[in-house]
Amino acid sequence: VHGTREGFAKALNVPMNNVRVITEYMGGGFGSKFGPDVQGIICAQIARKAGAPVHLMLDRKEEHLATGNRPSAYAKIRAGVSAEGMLTAFDAETWGTGGAGAGSGYPLPYIYQFPNRRRVHKDVFINGGQQRAMRAPGHPQGCFITEVLMDELADRVRIDPVEFRLKNLPAQAPNAMWKAYFPMAAEMINWKARHPTGDPTPGPIKRGLGCAANRWGGAGQGTKAHCEINPDGSVLMRSGTQDIGTGTRTIVSMITAETLGIPMDLVKVEIGDSNYPFSGGSGGSTTAASVSPAIRVTAGKARDALFARVAPQLGATPEALSVQDGRVVAQGGKSITWKDACKALGTQPISIDGEWERGLSASGTSGVQMSEVEVDIETGITRVKRVVCVQDMGLVVDARTAETQIYGGIIGGVNYALYEDRILDRNTAQMVNPDMEFYLISGMSDLPKIDVKIVNQPERGVIGIGEPPAISTAAAIANAVRNATGVTIRSLPLTPDKILSALERAGGTN
Amino acid sequence: LKAFAYVNAANEREALAALDARRGRVLPLAGGMDLLGLMKNYVAQPDRVVNIKNLDKTITMGAAGARIGAAVTLVDLIEHQAVAKAYPALIQAAEEVGTPQIRNAGTVGGNVMQRPRCWYFRNEEFHCLKKGGPRCFAVDGENQYHAIFGGGPCHIVHPSSLAVPLIAYGARFRVAGASGEREVDAGEFFELPADNLMGETVLRPNELLTHVILPASTGLRGATYEVRYKQSHDWPLAAASVVVTMDGNRVKSARVVMGAVAPIPWRVQAAEEALAGKTIDEAVATAAANAAVAGATPMSQNSYKVQVARTAVKRAILRAAGVQTV
Numbered sequence: 067v068h069g070t071r072e073g074f075a076k077a078l079n080v081p082m083n084n085v086r087v088i089t090e091y092m093g094g095g096f097g098s099k100f101g102p103d104v105q106g107i108i109c110a111q112i113a114r115k116a117g118a119p120v121h122l123m124l125d126r127k128e129e130h131l132a133t134g135n136r137p138s139a140y141a142k143i144r145a146g147v148s149a150e151g152m153l154t155a156f157d158a159e160t161w162g163t164g165g166a167g168a169g170s171g172y173p174l175p176y177i178y179q180f181p182n183r184r185r186v187h188k189d190v191f192i193n194g195g196q197q198r199a200m201r202a203p204g205h206p207q208g209c210f211i212t213e214v215l216m217d218e219l220a221d222r223v224r225i226d227p228v229e230f231r232l233k234n235l236p237a238q239a240p241n242a243m244w245k246a247y248f249p250m251a252a253e254m255i256n257w258k259a260r261h262p263t264g265d266p267t268p269g270p271i272k273r274g275l276g277c278a279a280n281r282w283g284g285a286g287q288g289t290k291a292h293c294e295i296n297p298d299g300s301v302l303m304r305s306g307t308q309d310i311g312t313g314t315r316t317i318v319s320m321i322t323a324e325t326l327g328i329p330m331d332l333v334k335v336e337i338g339d340s341n342y343p344f345s346g347g348s349g350g351s352t353t354a355a356s357v358s359p360a361i362r363v364t365a366g367k368a369r370d371a372l373f374a375r376v377a378p379q380l381g382a383t384p385e386a387l388s389v390q391d392g393r394v395v396a397q398g399g400k401s402i403t404w405k406d407a408c409k410a411l412g413t414q415p416i417s418i419d420g421e422w423e424r425g426l427s428a429s430g431t432s433g434v435q436m437s438e439v440e441v442d443i444e445t446g447i448t449r450v451k452r453v454v455c456v457q458d459m460g461l462v463v464d465a466r467t468a469e470t471q472i473y474g475g476i477i478g479g480v481n482y483a484l485y486e487d488r489i490l491d492r493n494t495a496q497m498v499n500p501d502m503e504f505y506l507i508s509g510m511s512d513l514p515k516i517d518v519k520i521v522n523q524p525e526r527g528v529i530g531i532g533e534p535p536a537i538s539t540a541a542a543i544a545n546a547v548r549n550a551t552g553v554t555i556r557s558l559p560l561t562p563d564k565i566l567s568a569l570e571r572a573g574g575t576n
Numbered sequence: 577l578k579a580f581a582y583v584n585a586a587n588e589r590e591a592l593a594a595l596d597a598r599r600g601r602v603l604p605l606a607g608g609m610d611l612l613g614l615m616k617n618y619v620a621q622p623d624r625v626v627n628i629k630n631l632d633k634t635i636t637m638g639a640a641g642a643r644i645g646a647a648v649t650l651v652d653l654i655e656h657q658a659v660a661k662a663y664p665a666l667i668q669a670a671e672e673v674g675t676p677q678i679r680n681a682g683t684v685g686g687n688v689m690q691r692p693r694c695w696y697f698r699n700e701e702f703h704c705l706k707k708g709g710p711r712c713f714a715v716d717g718e719n720q721y722h723a724i725f726g727g728g729p730c731h732i733v734h735p736s737s738l739a740v741p742l743i744a745y746g747a748r749f750r751v752a753g754a755s756g757e758r759e760v761d762a763g764e765f766f767e768l769p770a771d772n773l774m775g776e777t778v779l780r781p782n783e784l785l786t787h788v789i790l791p792a793s794t795g796l797r798g799a800t801y802e803v804r805y806k807q808s809h810d811w812p813l814a815a816a817s818v819v820v821t822m823d824g825n826r827v828k829s830a831r832v833v834m835g836a837v838a839p840i841p842w843r844v845q846a847a848e849e850a851l852a853g854k855t856i857d858e859a860v861a862t863a864a865a866n867a868a869v870a871g872a873t874p875m876s877q878n879s880y881k882v883q884v885a886r887t888a889v890k891r892a893i894l895r896a897a898g899v900q901t902v
Contacts, residue, residue, distance in 0.1 A: 270887075271902055442902065444887040445803045445813075446880060485806065491717050496702065498695040498718050509675075509808020562805060562813065563720060563880040570883075 097349025134198020241430025264552025276545025286356025327389025479539020646685025
């Protein structure tokens with residue numbers, strides 16, 4: 067909300083203290099909604115001219131045409147591998163377009179260690195809509211290109227893809243745990259039952275397994291917060307962050323309640339308003355790592371302020387107090403209820419500010435996903451049957467919202483793999499599918515069974531989890547399709563057209 | 577959405593009276609999924625919309641066959657046990673339509689009469705041939721979902737799932753207009769763009785499709801097989817309905833109709849002849865499927881649809897014969 071306030075103030079040339087932005091909840095943020103954007107500014111300008119409130123909502127078509135796209139990625143790669151299965155060289159010429167005048171960079175090669183590497187990247191400017199942050203910018207592209215290459219190289223030296231990756235991963239570290247996670251994911255999906263490339267089973271339905279890894283940063287800082295403890299025992303926690311559907315509101319409430327030793331229903335959370343204490347935009351999976359420490363610190367300061375006020379009543383020093391299951395407890399066992407402790411505040415509630423501090427959060431996550439697919443080689447249609455995921459995120463603040471973030475990421479990854487495609491008419495450059503009909507998105511019947519194993523690293527502190535699970539799903543699916551069919555599709559989405567054409571080039575569908 | 581007048585017709589007579597002979601001025605509204613989309617995209621801009629949900633919504637079954645009111649919803653059709661038993665290919669097609677919500681609101685008549693889903697036709701930015709424009713943008717554009725049969729000059733695929741089995745069963749349509757009623761063979765109801773560019777059927781703007789009349793299905797075996805990219809809410813890449821008359825375990829005669837491959841439901845006699853006199857097995861089904869797509873003329877990006885259509889025909893034949901398919 068604060069970045070958007072600044073954007074409105076600049077665009078309309080009004081002081082920032084005259085702009086208030088309220089966003090209680092927002093769908094689909096992930097950095098793509100850092101600012102007011104052209105449509106927001108137009109809305110504000112109309113409101114100023116009309117002297118009246120204006121409500122502006124983009125419909126599906128406008129959303130497709132006006133609000134930006136993930137940059138494209140294209141690569142030509144020569145790579146070397148030794149007979150023992152060690153990567154030797156990587157030489158890539160890559161292109162991408164971020165629209166008119168915008169970049170299209172992406173990490174490549176992704177994760178694996180090529181001792182000799184060279185890459186030349188060119189941004190291609192086109193008049194085709196601006197690039198915009200879309201869940202884990204750059205990473206799904208780099209992951210897909212690298213992981214498909216890895217499977218092709220593994221086949222070249224006849225080594226199992228998991229074993230091949232284990233040979234070529236960077237050294238294990240808290241933010242680089244793939245060597246541990248590949249075997250865990252392999253166990254979950256029964257990787258040992260995998261057949262070599264090309265399902266030998268007769269009949270049109272071919273089954274296959276594929277794998278891919280991901281990494282992300284997820285560090286955050288800078289959030290400020292305000293906490294009040296009232297004489298009636300109720301608590302307010304306020305911060306100018308926002309919930310883009312990731313559960314920010316939930317974890318603010320949980321951290322406050324846990325720090326104060328009280329149930330969550332005593333805590334009121336106020337977020338999503340630029341009049342509240344500063345917090346950054348939600349992008350780059352930075353929110354949890356930026357907000358959680360600030361809430362922890364601020365709630366702790368409020369608790370300590372309460373201890374100072376009630377210590378005399380318990381005949382103890384403030385340092386000797388702690389909270390436990392809704393009670394304030396002194397060393398030695400004397401205690402009073404939270405309600406009674408707060409009553410002692412009389413007419414003066416606790417009102418205190420705090421902010422993010424180092425040491426409660428960190429940067430760098432790792433994850434591995436594996437996928438099982440069925441491909442009908444007479445129709446070219448792929449069904450993703452299963453995705454398994456091993457993922458860390460530092461300290462797990464709330465297992466349930468973390469897990470749903472991962473489900474969401476994997477569902478997005480299924481869409482990248484099979485469905486989503488912005489199709490521009492080659493003659494007029496108009497988008498032909500700015501709708502929900504031919505811009506395909508999976509429905510419930512298209513989704514796989516998803517099994518998630520979250521690895522808790524409490525000693526590292528909080529790290530964001532919004533983006534990493536979306537990175538490696540498409541690559542894992544593409545490799546599973548390759549394992550099933552024996553043909554390599556070096557392009558997304560994996561349409562029936564591409565699969566049937568590749569099968570035909572390889573000698574027919576049956 | 578352009579403003580429009582609304583007529584809530586109580587019955588067929590009132591509905592017919594509200595129509596207009598000029599194309600596009602007055603449009604009937606049944607389930608509304610198709611018409612409202614057309615209107616929101618400014619492809620249809622009627623002055624008047626006539627609610628025809630009060631047309632006949634009954635199903636009667638007798639020795640001579642079935643008579644299905646155009647206002648029967650897809651869900652009521654699917655749940656009609658006698659129809660399901662007699663005309664499995666029709667029900668298999670109905671079950672694949674859209675989503676549960678669409679099947680709850682969508683009608684038999686609406687499914688037959690819906691307009692094409694071509695993305696150039698549906699998008700107001702493209703002034704295409706079918707909207708009175710100078711050219712079909714699909715010819716050298718994005719034609720991956722377009723026709724592989726039919727010869728143009730417009731390359732839509734007909735969107736109706738029910739029309740395919742209805743032709744395979746030899747259905748007739750009752751058409752009512754201001755000047756009386758007539759019955760049209762389902763196979764002659766749909767028109768190619770070369771004969772009718774602005775519409776898809778013989779129905780005139782002041783007429784309504786009121787009933788689907790199916791001949792008795794005694795001795796027939798039928799099945800539909802639809803290939804969709806997605807399982808949830810998607811249009812078929814290709815579909816096929818096959819209805820065979822058996823003579824012992826041999827096929828006496830057959831009807832093979834493909835959907836989503838041409839501007840009209842596409843019946844292929846070569847495939848029917850390939851089945852006649854044969855006992856259906858994998859090889860016979862494959863040969864008939866090859867015959868079904870032999871005359872395909874794919875466009876620049878949809879040759880994969882030939883293989884998809886071939887598979888749909890093969891699997892529909894096997895399913896009609898009671899052979900397990902995927």
